[in-house]
Amino acid sequence: MTTDIKDAVHAVGAAAVMRLFPAKPRLLALGEPTHGEDSLLDLRNDLFRQLVEEQGYRTIAIETDCLRGLLVEDHITSGTGTLDEVVEHGFSHxxxxxxxNRELVxxxxxHNEGRPASEHIHFAGFDGPLEIxxxxxxxxxxxxxxxxxAARVDEDLLPCGAEVLDALIGADGRWTDPAVMHDPARSVGRTVGARELRLLADELVGLLDDQAPHLIAVDSRNGLERARLYGRAALGLLHYHHGMAEASPTRLARLVAVRDRMMAQNLLxxxxxxxxxxxxxxxxLQRAKSSMRMGGAPLEWWSAGARASAELGEEYAFVAMALGTIRHQGVGVPPPDSVEGRLYALPDDRCLVDARRLATLLADAPPVPRASPWFGYAPLDPEHLEVTDGLVFVKDVVRRG
Incomplete structure (x- = not known):
């Protein structure tokens, strides 16, 4: 059985990944099925280096706070801050x-030191400024x-002064109160002040667009893009807090959808x-509809990747990771009739798989879904193979000492 699928299996590398696509993707997404494993992040780092050196990629975007990520970007492009400061404050979660992550930074x-700005590589967080x-x-x-x-346009164009924003925002602790997740009534997301802030944020973003030609002339395109990031983050946060104040069965589904909407906007x-x-x-990142259980309830939503794919078409590519064992988390050898089990029977410690080719080869003996004994690992759904461009299979995930 394993010899049948070898036609879809290749060594992991940037050149092999690029051969999966008809043209270079504008967004090449690699999805991990679990968080917190440095051995998987080492693989990510190796692949990114190859994409930079061999394929001309210049940006890595990861699932971390988009505003904190600016600290990382400033450090790698201009040396602002120390490495210790940046890794401590530049990542969320x-x-x-x-x-x-430290080694990536x-x-x-x-890489950037001594190179002109036109040859710099860049870092971006694309998650919202939020936690689960x-x-x-x-x-x-x-x-x-x-x-x-305020520093670049006439004062009379601004919808309000800074002191108005400060008064409407009030104490930050009102917004970050952890009790809100379990008690929507504690949220300030639907107060009169919050509604006024949403209107003002919308007006500020509109003014940014209206004045774009002037702003590029007096500042730079990079400065305008950073301001647009602030605008997306502000509106996204206000929408998220609005959702946190909702006391209904759809509340959690709304929140995960708002989060991925923010992610998709940042990715585009x-x-x-x-x-x-x-x-x-x-x-x-996947194209298929995402699902999970939260608070005992099943949730479904369209991911940031699905939304980006709908906008970009073939310029969006998705490669999923599939894992064999994570023994230190109680995840043992996969069932032989699962996708992971078929790949585990191969001799490779890790490999790249043409997902659509694999789906065709397995059509006569469809693989069964794998169940995980550990909530922190999401096995590959075999029904997603046909809407996945590739798989990176790692046979055994070993905790890095």
């Missing part, structure tokens, strides 16, 4: 503790957007600047 800074348990105050994004405009903005390598959980 606690991922600054990852040795592989170190390598990117070393809550969201940040809109203060940073809104005040940065207002300050950018990144794609507009040139080819980028994207890395996140595959639930945020």
């Amino acid at each position: 606690g991922w600054g503790a990852s040795g592989a 170190r390598w990117m800074r070393a 348990s809550g969201a940040e105050s809109p203060r940073q994004a809104l005040t940065a957007l207002h300050a950018y405009l 903005a990144i794609a507009a600047r040139g080819p980028a390598f994207v890395y996140a959980h595959h639930a945020h």
